[in-house]
Amino acid sequence: MSQPDSDRSPSESHRRILSALADGDATDSEAARAFQAWRDDAEARSTWHAYQVIGDVLRSDDLATEPAADESFLVALRARLAVEPVVLAPQPRVAEEPVALPIAANATTHSRGRWQNSLAMAAGFLAVIGGINFVRPFNHGAGATLASSAAPASAAVLASAAPANANGIVATSAQTQANADQLAPYLAAHRQSMMSGPFQMPGGDIRNVSLVQPAR
Amino acid sequence: MTMLNPDPDAALVQRVKQGDVRAFEMLVVKYQRRIERLIGRMVRDVDLVADIAQETFIRAYRALPQFRAESAFYTWLYRIAVNTAKKALVDMKRDPVMTYTSLQGSDDDDETYRGGMEPTDGETPEALLASKEIAATVNAAIAALSADLRQAITLREIEGLSYEEISDVMNCPIGTVRSRIFRAREAIAERLRPLLDTRDGNRW
Numbered sequence: 093m094s095q096p097d098s099d100r101s102p103s104e105s106h107r108r109i110l111s112a113l114a115d116g117d118a119t120d121s122e123a124a125r126a127f128q129a130w131r132d133d134a135e136a137r138s139t140w141h142a143y144q145v146i147g148d149v150l151r152s153d154d155l156a157t158e159p160a161a162d163e164s165f166l167v168a169l170r171a172r173l174a175v176e177p178v179v180l181a182p183q184p185r186v187a188e189e190p191v192a193l194p195i196a197a198n199a200t201t202h203s204r205g206r207w208q209n210s211l212a213m214a215a216g217f218l219a220v221i222g223g224i225n226f227v228r229p230f231n232h233g234a235g236a237t238l239a240s241s242a243a244p245a246s247a248a249v250l251a252s253a254a255p256a257n258a259n260g261i262v263a264t265s266a267q268t269q270a271n272a273d274q275l276a277p278y279l280a281a282h283r284q285s286m287m288s289g290p291f292q293m294p295g296g297d298i299r300n301v302s303l304v305q306p307a308r
Numbered sequence: 309m310t311m312l313n314p315d316p317d318a319a320l321v322q323r324v325k326q327g328d329v330r331a332f333e334m335l336v337v338k339y340q341r342r343i344e345r346l347i348g349r350m351v352r353d354v355d356l357v358a359d360i361a362q363e364t365f366i367r368a369y370r371a372l373p374q375f376r377a378e379s380a381f382y383t384w385l386y387r388i389a390v391n392t393a394k395k396a397l398v399d400m401k402r403d404p405v406m407t408y409t410s411l412q413g414s415d416d417d418d419e420t421y422r423g424g425m426e427p428t429d430g431e432t433p434e435a436l437l438a439s440k441e442i443a444a445t446v447n448a449a450i451a452a453l454s455a456d457l458r459q460a461i462t463l464r465e466i467e468g469l470s471y472e473e474i475s476d477v478m479n480c481p482i483g484t485v486r487s488r489i490f491r492a493r494e495a496i497a498e499r500l501r502p503l504l505d506t507r508d509g510n511r512w
Contacts (some may be wrong), residue, residue, distance in 0.1 A: 143497065
């Protein structure tokens, strides 16, 4: 039976972890402890070196070198690493795995993008033309201009924008004319309602009354 | 070796990518001797081997953010070492100022050519003796291990099997494999430590 890690001395625990790390078998938390031990513990550093020398000599006697040479090599390299910029590689985003969309889905997305662009352009034209028509009544002084000219103008814009739309979602010129025809009665009824009811202007329907005072 | 097994250096590499330069030192300690031997087979000037090895590790450190783990880290590192050594050789041909050692080893047919085995500043007789002593100590310690421990560490270090594969071969749980390999390393390291302590008493 192996002894639990908590019952072992810190140095033995470090050595066990370093042995596992040397073979790529340390868990994340063990690896973190090993890195810390390498920084803080001289014994951990000499243990790591000893384990690596053992592995090298097992593979070939040629790899046995004087330990002072190993240490002087590291000291010299440390000096050079000290002036190097710290390595920081971009880490992969774990939460958002890239999903490979099927070609058809990609095509749909792209065509939808084109469709949205066309619609946005048409909406922009509408806003400009609408603004022009809002200003025009002041020039012509006709209150009904909004009813008579705004709808056809909008229809014209929609009709001109329609060819840009490959999906045929925006109305054709015939459909636009039908919409304008439906809009005219609505606006007439709206004007009629403004002439009566709670929105009636004062003085439109005045009755004469006389005040009779009783004799005292 | 194929990439059937996960890269044993993955945790260390990931740590370095997160900005921990000290974790890179652990990789250096692990591969420095193998890299130097590889370079030593390409470059005859033994005075240059350590310099090229240093350059190899610096280049690897700089390029680590681009390492995509499509191969094992050591395979990638070996490739950098080979390219760095080749570049050094090209530069040496272009640069007429060459070291005395490299000039000596420039002709295979020269009867004075020693195949790069002549001791230089980096390979004093004392250093060679220390290396041989280390190798002898490790081999003696391996021979003294129990059969289970010896088999476990041999399968890991020489055959390069993963813990899972060793557990299949030895017909035991992975936890037992891990424990056996650790105990084998501890037994060898116990004999080795007096030799690994540096002369001036410095520790890693």
